[in-house]
Amino acid sequence: MSQTFNTKDVAEHNTVDNGLYIIIDNSVYSVAKFVDEHPGGAKILKRVGGKDASKQFWKYHNESVLKKYGPKLKVGELKEEAKL
Numbered sequence: 001m002s003q004t005f006n007t008k009d010v011a012e013h014n015t016v017d018n019g020l021y022i023i024i025d026n027s028v029y030s031v032a033k034f035v036d037e038h039p040g041g042a043k044i045l046k047r048v049g050g051k052d053a054s055k056q057f058w059k060y061h062n063e064s065v066l067k068k069y070g071p072k073l074k075v076g077e078l079k080e081e082a083k084l
């Protein structure tokens with residue numbers, strides 16, 4: 001079930017219509033179905049669609065958020081070489 005993505009794959013999923021993928025650390029999450037229930041708002045999430053949002057994520061959340069939502073939203077892992 002776990003897929004491997006590079007940053008280009010993720011960048012192609014930058015809208016709600018195609019999954020709205022975001023990268024947090026080494027993992028890729030699809031937040032298309034989550035945007036409307038995001039307590040921080042849909043707009044801020046849409047803005048980081050297709051990108052690495054690790055920095056922004058850790059600024060506003062802690063580990064417990066990923067523990068709770070990760071299993072539901074995670075679609076795969078980022079390929080090692082694609083890391084910046």
Ligand code: HEM
Pocket residue numbers: 022029031038039040041044045048053056057060061062065066069070073
């Ligand atoms: C998998 C991705 C994400 C999930 C599951 C998620 C989930 C949540 C949850 C549950 C909250 C409520 C506060 C809390 O329980 O800590 C929240 C608040 C918030 N989130 Fe996210 N979030 C995600 C990604 C992001 C990203 C990428 C950003 C920024 C670009 C962001 C910005 C915010 C902001 C600004 C708040 C409000 C903080 C506050 O009012 O103090 N979130 N998010």
